[in-house]
Amino acid sequence: MAIKELNNSLPMMLYKALDTIMPKFRIIFKEFGITETQARVLRILWQHQRIALNELSSLTLITPPSLVGVIDRMELNNLVKRNHSSADRRKTIINLTKKGKELESRVLPKVAKVYEEIESSLDNKELDNILTLLEKISLIDRKKGKEKNGC
Amino acid sequence: MAIKELNNSLPMMLYKALDTIMPKFRIIFKEFGITETQARVLRILWQHQRIALNELSSLTLITPPSLVGVIDRMELNNLVKRNHSSADRRKTIINLTKKGKELESRVLPKVAKVYEEIESSLDNKELDNILTLLEKISLIDRKKGKEKNGC
DNA sequence: TATTAATAGTTAATATATTAACTAAAGCCC
């Protein structure tokens, strides 16, 4: 019931949490001339080096129409490069450039410090707790056939 | 430590949770020709009827530059009307119109149903829990002088 | 294999978000 009380609703509280923590990260990203969204893309590319746009979309939670523009600008900034799959000519492969790769070692340490600041404001249990609960929320729709493995 | 593992980071999990629940609400808002952001504004106005733009900004978490455009479009759609404070001529007062007011009784019941759907996917404890934790995160910056009431 | 359905990427139109800068109006202070 508490959830419906307007300013304390789940959506509003989620936004409020993001409004509190994201500016801390954006300050860092800005030092390197990238946006928060672009940083999300880079984070995935630092793991995969090269990846199809549709997979990148899934992993970053950035919808394809939005991602197209993001990649456009990152390509202009020499952070990534588009290639095309020969196996499936529909696919666009996003490749990390040297410039994009080099950012990793410079950005991650600073990002880690912000994480530490956030962590230090919460108990370890609380952090695990909230991540678990957020995960549960994000899976709400995947259980229509509550029964077994309706698959 | 779990927090740093990229796709399970706190920011990403917050976004993921929002990506799961907000589309459910947007479908409703769309029926009435309003956006999610405009709905946030309306929700506050349903409580206050009339309110200064800067207070509206605080309560909705919409920054003033963004809110200006939102109010522009809501005014074009006859949902709100701007007035100016005679006491403080800098202030813009946002007034709810009859059309804006009428939406309340039509939108809220449908929104409540979505809340119920979300609630039914979580235990009561879990819901209270996550709201409490989100609140704690949103207050991270307000305790620099950890000591007492450094004011 | 021609047809139909599904997938990947993109474009277009509109609405927001973010940051910096600018104007007007109050408040303050000597």
Next chain:
DNA sequence: GGGCTTTAGTTAATATATTAACTATTAATA
């Protein structure tokens, strides 16, 4: 009361987000 500071609102420039629609391929199938 003139000058300085703060507050409220706005504009401008750029980057994203959202939804619908469209193109090129590929897969699936009668």
